[in-house]
Amino acid sequence: MKYRKRINTVVFYIALIAIISIFDFPIYWMIKSSLTTVEKVMSRDVSVAITEFDFSSFKQVWSGTGYASSLYLRSYMVNSLIVVMTSSIISIILATLAGYSLSRFTYKHREGISQGILYVYMFPQMILTTPLLMLIIKLNLYNNLWSLILVYCTFSLPYSIWMMRSYFSALPKELEEAAMIDGCNRLQAVGKIMLPLALPGVVATITYTFILGWSNVIYPLSFITDESKKLVSIGFLSLVAGDATPWNGVMAAATISALPVVIVFIFLQRYLIGGLASGGVKS
């Protein structure tokens, strides 16, 4: 019996490692290719092990020299950080108030508004892109990072409201009632009592909107043409040029572009997992 159990465990681990190797292979291949020289990367070499550690492609794309001379990877990274963090923070502030409101008060159409906000999150961004472009031109924000900060709220805000609403609903009402009897007003009760209790939810929500925003393609593709204002999610695509593509450089840029989200994910995944699991399902 004990023997059988051990075999079971071994089989389980073998299956698990096989599955993880298959699913993570592209990520591994990205890193391996980025550490290879141009000659080697085009040599149709299929050896899986990383045999060389050549950081020249990283140096080139980071400093913008050689084939990467039209690349401003460092500004792309900074631009992405500015846009994604600002829109996530604006969203979470508005969403904290709105989510609290939707979970605590009993005005008309409350359920309808909640449902509507969830559906806004499920809208294809394509539908909004053209009219948002007109709006951005009207506001004189074309080629301006503020345009992206504003439009990134189209997905980060509804998601944040929906999540904050469900986090607040899970907290007992008595807590802030006690605070209000002690002389706090509503805003103080939310800020001093509710928000600290919902902090794991806040962290999860910001992490999620950060990852979503970092990945977004359609908005920076449509609203930014100025090379120095581009975001990293599309910036390094200019390196891809058919058969002349320096694939080691592209993979190095892709690896660099992935680093911030992967780091955020590694440190905050335990918060994220609960939020991701309930995203859109919990009502």
Place this chain on the structure above:
Amino acid sequence: MSKKSLLTKLSPRNSLTIEEKDNRIGLLFLAPAIAVLVIIVAYPVIYSFTMSFFRWRPIDPNRPFVGFMNYLRVLGDERFFQSIKNTFIYALVGALFKVVIGLGLAIMMNRKFRGRSIARALLMLPWVLPVTASVTVWNWMFDGMYGIINVLLFRLGFIDSYINFLGQKGLALASVLIVGIWMGYPQMMMMLLAGLQAIPTEMYEAAKVEGANVIQIFFRITLPSLSNILQMAIILSIIWTFNSFNVIWLMTRGGSATHTMNTLAYEFSFVNMRYDLGAAMSVTILLFLAVFLYVHSRMTHKKEA
């Protein structure tokens, strides 16, 4: 406090009950978020709807009303029906694989074992990776000259000459589907894992005592207990995949007969500079989406009842 309530009683303007007054604060809290959403979501949708009935190009200030002309033009485009077909293939097949893979992995992750959180993190990486990074590495792997997939298939003797995966009808759609599934399964895994963890362990223990095997346990306990969340995962996955634009646009730009409704609308608006046709296409997308959202709302109601 007492001063305030006294004022409330005395002042004729404040004839609202305390609860009503409180609810006003609630609306005040809600207002900023709603205002932003009206500007960046509701207004654009209405704008798009209006645009679809006018001749509307960015460089031409002359914008006459044309009725359903734009819709007829879109209908007449040879890629229109192809794009609808592709959208449904992409959404349904994509969602199916995402949910099946997600469910399988969720069942594995529901087991307690050493290294579970590392395994879970590694399985979530494809979702964490930025879309452009994912797409470029897949483009590189699919490359028709030096890509690892071609090289491997060739060396193993499955193919005689290198394949241009993204340049051939059918193969291109299959390729973008694989990438879409690869990026989307982790979300389903996490959602279904949460559902699995809500099933009381007593049920499994009781079944084991009565001598049920793994397959019986899966069909008699796991699947029925999971049915609500599974339905929800399926419809959400269909909606998300239906909306997807990134993968296809970045891999093929809709070439090799891979256009979905979203990429075709983008091409109308941003490549052909025909905002009016893009808007007509957008409204068509919304009509389809409304059906999915209706199904979703029926499910939530059923769950609450």
